[in-house]
Amino acid sequence: MAMELTFLGTGSAYPSPTRGASCIALRLEEAGVWLFDCGEGSQVQVMKSNVKPGKVSKIFITHLHGDHMFGLPGLMCTISQNNQRTDPVEVYGPVGLRKFLRVSLELSRSLLGFSYTVHELECLTSQYPDDWNKRWKVDHSSSSSRCHPNEIDGTTLQPDQNSVWHLFSDDKMEVSAIWLKHRIPSFGFIIQEKPLPGKLDPVKLKARGLKSGPEYGKLKQGLSVTLPSGEIIKPEEALGPPRPGRKIVIMGDTCDSSELYKIGRDADVLVHEATLENELKHSAIEKGHSTPDMAARLASELKVKQLVLTHFSQRYKPMAAEIKEGDETVKKLRLEAMEILRDDQVVVADDFMSLNIPMKSAANS
Numbered sequence: 001m002a003m004e005l006t007f008l009g010t011g012s013a014y015p016s017p018t019r020g021a022s023c024i025a026l027r028l029e030e031a032g033v034w035l036f037d038c039g040e041g042s043q044v045q046v047m048k049s050n051v052k053p054g055k056v057s058k059i060f061i062t063h064l065h066g067d068h069m070f071g072l073p074g075l076m077c078t079i080s081q082n083n084q085r086t087d088p089v090e091v092y093g094p095v096g097l098r099k100f101l102r103v104s105l106e107l108s109r110s111l112l113g114f115s116y117t118v119h120e121l122e123c124l125t126s127q128y129p130d131d132w133n134k135r136w137k138v139d140h141s142s143s144s145s146r147c148h149p150n151e152i153d154g155t156t157l158q159p160d161q162n163s164v165w166h167l168f169s170d171d172k173m174e175v176s177a178i179w180l181k182h183r184i185p186s187f188g189f190i191i192q193e194k195p196l197p198g199k200l201d202p203v204k205l206k207a208r209g210l211k212s213g214p215e216y217g218k219l220k221q222g223l224s225v226t227l228p229s230g231e232i233i234k235p236e237e238a239l240g241p242p243r244p245g246r247k248i249v250i251m252g253d254t255c256d257s258s259e260l261y262k263i264g265r266d267a268d269v270l271v272h273e274a275t276l277e278n279e280l281k282h283s284a285i286e287k288g289h290s291t292p293d294m295a296a297r298l299a300s301e302l303k304v305k306q307l308v309l310t311h312f313s314q315r316y317k318p319m320a321a322e323i324k325e326g327d328e329t330v331k332k333l334r335l336e337a338m339e340i341l342r343d344d345q346v347v348v349a350d351d352f353m354s355l356n357i358p359m360k361s362a363a364n365s
Contacts, residue, residue, distance in 0.1 A: 042071035061093030062252025085114035096140035180254035193245030273311035
């Protein structure tokens with residue numbers, strides 16, 4: 001199954017002439033497109049890319065800061081304009097997201113050509129800053145308002161005893177979440193592909209009288225096949241050892257990702273913010289953000305195969321941008337991460353950059 005990350009927005013705080021606000025697309029061969037965050041202007045970024053709006057089936061919002069979710073109502077309308085879906089779009093995010101999307105669509109009297117549902121992650125007390133309700137008390141609940149005409153009631157997801165949220169699972173994929181330390185409740189998402197069947201041995205099958213055809217597909221699906229002679233070939237007789245599934249970790253804004261040690265080890269890709277350079281670490285942490293050093297140490301200790309840095313302060317220009325005297329680029333952030341990781345382990349994301357995550361072989365297990 002093809003699996004590819006496309007970075008639609010890699011800047012922090014706001015969209016700029018050189019970077020969109022946070023938005024990442026995970027393209028899955030059968031499941032369509034899953035979006036992670038949807039900052040202001042994300043629908044424009046989607047339309048500029050090779051991501052098809054009508055293929056978006058799930059949207060995961062890490063936290064409720066505007067540069068991560070202001071684009072959501074507009075994107076939903078863009079999806080509606082470009083494709084009349086039959087299946088609902090499922091949205092996941094912190095408590096308050098349901099109310100935001102519902103009120104935005106209602107006040108603009110926006111009707112969609114498809115249904116949607118919002119599943120909210122119930123936040124832990126430890127995720128809120130001490131002054132959360134002292135200076136400005138905000139009602140995040142959606143219980144007092146009726147559903148939008150296109151809305152299907154969603155669920156409220158509680159963490160397990162290990163403070164891990166289990167969002168979604170089917171026969172191919174599962175998605176979990178851990179909490180991150182930020183100025184407001186923030187989450188990181190772990191996308192785990194389930195083990196894949198081993199490769200078929202066509203030589204062995206032909207020797208038993210089974211030629212290439214639909215029966216090969218049945219064996220790959222774990223079904224037995226009966227030959228004209230009445231002999232039964234079981235999947236385990238035709239398939240090699242199973243291949244481990246791929247793991248992708250996508251973090252929201254954070255100055256402490258230590259909860260990831262619970263379920264984030266040995267990931268194929270870790271997408272982590274690096275808003276400011278190492279020299280500005282104190283300022284980064286004060287604002288709830290990370291530096292390349294912080295992200296790289298985490299990746300090293302978790303034995304991640306590849307670290308992708310993103311969510312850059314607008315002070316750092318893309319390497320392909322027109323550079324004027326005195327400008328700094330993301331090359332500086334990459335070099336700082338490379339003080340801990342190998343050159344081939346560190347990638348700095350740029351808008352519209354795509355990253356293929358290759359399937360593993362049985363030998364990787």
